[in-house]
Amino acid sequence: MTNQPMTETYIAQSPSREAWRMFRRNLPAVFGLGLLIAIIVITLYGAFLYQGDPFDIVWAPHEPPGVTPEFPLGTDYLGRDIVAGLLMGGGPTLAVGAVAALITMVIGISLGALSGYYGGWVDNLLMRITEFFQVLPALLFAMVLVTLFSPSLWTIAIAIGVVSWPQTARLTRAEFLKIKELEYVTAARAIGARNRRIIWKVILPNAAPPLIVSATLTIGVAILFEAGLSFLGLGDPNVMSWGLMIGANRDYILDAWWPVTFPGLAIFLTVFAVSLVGDGLNDAFNPKLRER
Amino acid sequence: MTFSFLLRRIGYGLLLMLGVVILNFLLIRLAPGDPAIVIAGEMGGATEEMLAQIREDYGLNQPLLTQLWIYVSSIAQGDLGESFFFNQPVAKLISMRIGPTILLVISAQALSILIGVCLGVLAARKPNGIMSGFVSVFATIGYAVPVFWTGIMLIIVFASALPIFPVEGMQSVRLRDAGPVVKTLDVLHHLVLPAFTLAIIYLAQYARLSRASMLDVLGSDYIRTARAKGASERSVLFRHALRNAALPILTVAGLQFGNLISGALLVETVFNWPGMGRLAFDSILRRDYPTIMGVLFFASAMVVIANILTDISYRWADPRLRGRT
Numbered sequence: 001m002t003n004q005p006m007t008e009t010y011i012a013q014s015p016s017r018e019a020w021r022m023f024r025r026n027l028p029a030v031f032g033l034g035l036l037i038a039i040i041v042i043t044l045y046g047a048f049l050y051q052g053d054p055f056d057i058v059w060a061p062h063e064p065p066g067v068t069p070e071f072p073l074g075t076d077y078l079g080r081d082i083v084a085g086l087l088m089g090g091g092p093t094l095a096v097g098a099v100a101a102l103i104t105m106v107i108g109i110s111l112g113a114l115s116g117y118y119g120g121w122v123d124n125l126l127m128r129i130t131e132f133f134q135v136l137p138a139l140l141f142a143m144v145l146v147t148l149f150s151p152s153l154w155t156i157a158i159a160i161g162v163v164s165w166p167q168t169a170r171l172t173r174a175e176f177l178k179i180k181e182l183e184y185v186t187a188a189r190a191i192g193a194r195n196r197r198i199i200w201k202v203i204l205p206n207a208a209p210p211l212i213v214s215a216t217l218t219i220g221v222a223i224l225f226e227a228g229l230s231f232l233g234l235g236d237p238n239v240m241s242w243g244l245m246i247g248a249n250r251d252y253i254l255d256a257w258w259p260v261t262f263p264g265l266a267i268f269l270t271v272f273a274v275s276l277v278g279d280g281l282n283d284a285f286n287p288k289l290r291e292r
Numbered sequence: 293m294t295f296s297f298l299l300r301r302i303g304y305g306l307l308l309m310l311g312v313v314i315l316n317f318l319l320i321r322l323a324p325g326d327p328a329i330v331i332a333g334e335m336g337g338a339t340e341e342m343l344a345q346i347r348e349d350y351g352l353n354q355p356l357l358t359q360l361w362i363y364v365s366s367i368a369q370g371d372l373g374e375s376f377f378f379n380q381p382v383a384k385l386i387s388m389r390i391g392p393t394i395l396l397v398i399s400a401q402a403l404s405i406l407i408g409v410c411l412g413v414l415a416a417r418k419p420n421g422i423m424s425g426f427v428s429v430f431a432t433i434g435y436a437v438p439v440f441w442t443g444i445m446l447i448i449v450f451a452s453a454l455p456i457f458p459v460e461g462m463q464s465v466r467l468r469d470a471g472p473v474v475k476t477l478d479v480l481h482h483l484v485l486p487a488f489t490l491a492i493i494y495l496a497q498y499a500r501l502s503r504a505s506m507l508d509v510l511g512s513d514y515i516r517t518a519r520a521k522g523a524s525e526r527s528v529l530f531r532h533a534l535r536n537a538a539l540p541i542l543t544v545a546g547l548q549f550g551n552l553i554s555g556a557l558l559v560e561t562v563f564n565w566p567g568m569g570r571l572a573f574d575s576i577l578r579r580d581y582p583t584i585m586g587v588l589f590f591a592s593a594m595v596v597i598a599n600i601l602t603d604i605s606y607r608w609a610d611p612r613l614r615g616r617t
Binding site for chain 1: 311312319320322323324330432433435436437438439440441444447448451452547550551553554555557558561562572573576577579584585587588591592595596599
């Protein structure tokens with residue numbers, strides 16, 4: 001163990017390793033990461049394990065949880081297995097959340113980067129467009145898009161991405177405005193780097209920490225969004241999802257609390273885990289903020 | 293605050309609204325299928341006669357720019373089209389529903405700011421105390437709970453176990469002939485659960501934000517001065533610190549308005565609140581596009597107005613901004 005201090009100083013030289021070291025010490029963040037991994041593994045493995053169709057009617061309707069061993073969480077108003085719904089519904093929810101967050105980040109970062117880097121009329125135009133999109137109430141706009149272009153997992157993910165990028169664009173723009181004045185950007189330009197290279201290879205990596213945090217939180221928001229749309233009955237009707245389970249059973253909540261409670265808990269735990277990870281990353285990238 | 297600032301702000305707001313109208317127009321045309329059938333709605337069971345009438349009204353046989361002009365000018369005259377499902381002008385449908393939505397959104401906003409800021413200020417007094425821990429845990433939970441699910445859970449609790457608040461609608465049928473005071477109280481009684489449901493998410497965010505903002509301000513020199521001159525703790529917190537910490541809260545409150553309307557949409561659906569969200573939901577299920585587009589238009593108008601009000605109150609709250617245009 002004599003070389004321990006040396007490894008420590010060596011590790012401290014890489015910013016991402018340094019951040020990971022900080023992250024590991026943050027108990028809630030590690031808990032969140034563990035929870036998130038557990039949820040992903042359970043939904044992936046569960047869908048693999050459970051061979052049947054979650055839409056199948058397998059038992060009497062409204063069987064309470066803990067009565068029949070085969071259906072530990074009971075059945076819904078049609079007699080569908082709730083455990084099956086939870087296992088099979090997680091995958092689509094998570095996938096749509098991830099894809100939607102990816103689309104959000106791609107649109108937001110591209111527009112924000114162009115806006116912040118070039119300034120002038122480009123900035124003016126792009127910021128007006130951003131403001132325009134911020135005026136449209138996101139969920140309503142997404143509902144309109146999904147209805148117009150028929151609901152499928154792809155249209156839902158695209159609709160969520162199209163309505164949620166403005167905040168990312170603003171954040172990216174602010175970072176670019178800050179970083180483009182720094183010396184190493186001038187240095188890169190002095191050795192002949194072109195705009196495209198400066199934007200993507202010089203500035204973007206240095207703007208990464210806040211964007212990674214924002215991307216994490218965006219996944220959480222996108223999952224809630226997908227759940228909201230499916231709850232309203234605007235999800236893909238052929239794919240089981242947690243929001244759909246709540247929406248389908250909402251007329252019977254006073255007869256049976258379990259068909260709506262468990263999927264809601266699943267959504268809550270997933271987004272909770274994602275936001276713990278996001279907060280942990282935020283603290284890890286900004287050690288100075290930890291006191292807050 | 294100068295008059296020209298206000299004028300320019302309103303002009304820009306109108307420009308944004310024109311953008312919304314053009315977007316509505318494009319969306320209908322971009323949707324797969326014949327626009328006339330899209331407008332009539334799939335549930336409308338439109339006859340050939342009706343479709344011809346729609347083509348005539350919207351000028352669908354004319355060039356695209358002429359169609360746009362017809363659409364924009366009819367909206368400028370307050371004509372949002374006819375809902376083929378409800379068989380009523382869209383403007384009339386919305387005018388009946390906009391009041392309850394505004395009531396819900398504003399109550400939720402007020403509730404969340406009031407409670408959130410109080411929690412945040414209490415937490416800022418002791419940055420590492422129990423209250424601070426509570427605020428950050430509560431904020432993370434508030435962010436992660438789906439708002440429609442909170443509503444459903446509250447309905448389950450308050451419908452059977454603790455029946456002190458009504459869980460559905462905005463008015464009791466049995467009080468239809470009661471006086472205005474009783475009726476108002478009845479509406480407020482119905483408002484408690486929906487407003488609280490909607491407030492929970494934002495409440496947590498305001499608590500977290502005002503805590504951070506207060507901590508920032510509490511470290512500044514003028515707070516030390518206020519303490520040195522012997523101001524009481526309460527006076528330091530609420531008169532000296534909170535006033536200066538309020539600006540970021542105001543900014544977020546303005547930005548949050550659009551999200552609040554999105555949340556109201558879900559909450560209205562859960563609690564059967566007779567507002568625009570409920571109308572949007574019903575019309576989307578029926579593919580009643582004129583109504584959907586009308587709701588999108590009015591909801592965006594509400595956000596634009598809220599943004600203008602935020603700008604005005606910003607200048608009112610921060611004297612440093614008043615000189616600038």
